[in-house]
Amino acid sequence: MLSFKMALRSISANKMRAMLTMLGIIIGVMALVVLVSLVSGATTSVTDAVSDLGSSLISVTVSDDKGAPVTLETLEEWMDEEELGLIAPAATDSVTGKHEGEYDSVTVYGTTPAYYEVQDLQLSMGRWLKSTDLDNHSYVCVINETAAAELIGYTDCVGQTLSLDGVEFTVVGILSDDDDSLTAVFSSGSLVAYIPYTSLMRLSDSVTGEITSFYVAAAEGSALDVAEARMEALLLERFEEDEDAYSISSQDVLEDAMSSITSTLTILLGGIAGISLVVGGIGIMNIMLVTVTERTREIGIRKAIGASRGTILTQFLIEAVVLCMMGCCLGIFLSWAMLQAVNTVVASTGMAFGLNGGVVMIAVVFCFLIGVVFGLYPANKAAKMKPIDALHYGG
């Protein structure tokens, strides 16, 4: 405590010099804290946006059914599992859609009523596929707004007929183009029609009763990874423990990728800022060396009246650390002020940047270490002085 007071006094004896020395640390701390806080603030808002794209979905692709194909009945059985919610098959084919002379390529999905909820789709008009459509192999379809506009010419076209590869389908519902969903992002501008899975079996040669691709939703109140684990267990059981027979993925993968990108970015920026802190530390070392030389006589006096090596070492070390920590505190305060300023500027975008607690801790610990590491050499130089040489220095 007493040596702390002495250190403060030595520092305040030369305020201008102390301030300039601290500036290195202040800038380093600000660089570290502000950059990392900005990145983590931006990350939060980006991650929120990504998870808005929908991530409560597991997609399964079967490549080798091992003689035990997945059928609509299998999916029905699996839906009874406690951890699993709705399961919807998704067979795809590309066909030519035609309406009164207009024709274009249309992506057709053969599926079940469950698909609507699994994919969280939005109807703008009409109805979705019903289980009776499935049972009756009905030639009904639900198309997206893009398909309606392109082929039929207007979007409120429920009741119109659409020819898909020459087979007449009645349009029973129109899906609104949801800009927020991931599927919409990837398929925007394309023409899409959803028809009963059984109808697609008849329409397309490549689609059979053996389902190769389906989507699974987690049961209500059940976490996605729990559902994914259960699904994986079921698949392993069915396909003779062969992991290569199928592939399973959830949209969490996207979030994982996002967070690995941002954490790399954080480490990169933090590292660069860390370098400027080290440079600040070299400034501290430089000024401490000057201080030790200037105060050679004082060191001699202190040693003559009984200060041990350790006492002198501690005195100068504490001075260096105090200098560093003062710079650190000022730096953190200025970072806070700067982030407040940034917040005011970007207030309209809805982004908010706060001091990141973790990086403040890191900055404090790092500054302390820099104070110790760069203070040690000058302090040791002071401690090693011989009392007579120091006493007679400069007269």
Place this chain on the structure above:
Amino acid sequence: MIELKDVCKFYQVGEDRVRALDHACLHIYPHEFVSIIGPSGSGKSTLMNIIGCLDVADAGSYLLDGLPIEQYSENQLAQVRNHKIGFVFQSFNLIPKLSAEENVELPLIYQGVKRAERQQRVKEALRRVGLEKRAKHLPTELSGGQQQRVAIARAIVTNPKLILADEPTGALDSKTTQEIIDIFHDLHAQGNTIVLITHDNDVAKQASRSVHILDGRITEVKL
């Protein structure tokens, strides 16, 4: 109290080996007031550094209060200086940033004395040199004589076995010199052992015994 036996100290100056102390022998007994006199370059300062445990001899033995100083490590020497010796220097050697009382307090801090006791002992030491009213002043705000009295207070605050004064009056006028000498007489009367190093015969005469040093050799003189 002090027992120097065949103490030698050499300095390397260029190619020459200068013998600053040449088999110096000296006995000083408790409660003595001894002055060591000699012209500059006679080895006075070297002797003072060795007696004051600021430096160690190259040869010979030195017993201070029964302690074999030549065997001590640097930190042990610091302890000895702290507890057994009070220094008074020609150039006062006060720490300019610290007030008079803080300068006096410093050796007690190094001894690890508790705050309350420190303050009480600092007050007492300053009272003994007649400076209790100047306790809060910085050295630069004090006259030369006052600064030297602060230095004496710092030397006596630890109740050392030995007070070692190196030309304590060298930077003072004759009137202040007498004041300082009077303080040394008081301290001697109170039973302190004092070693005073000087080149001034008048000052040396004040001591009860005088020792002469020339070219690193010590001879007893009667004044």
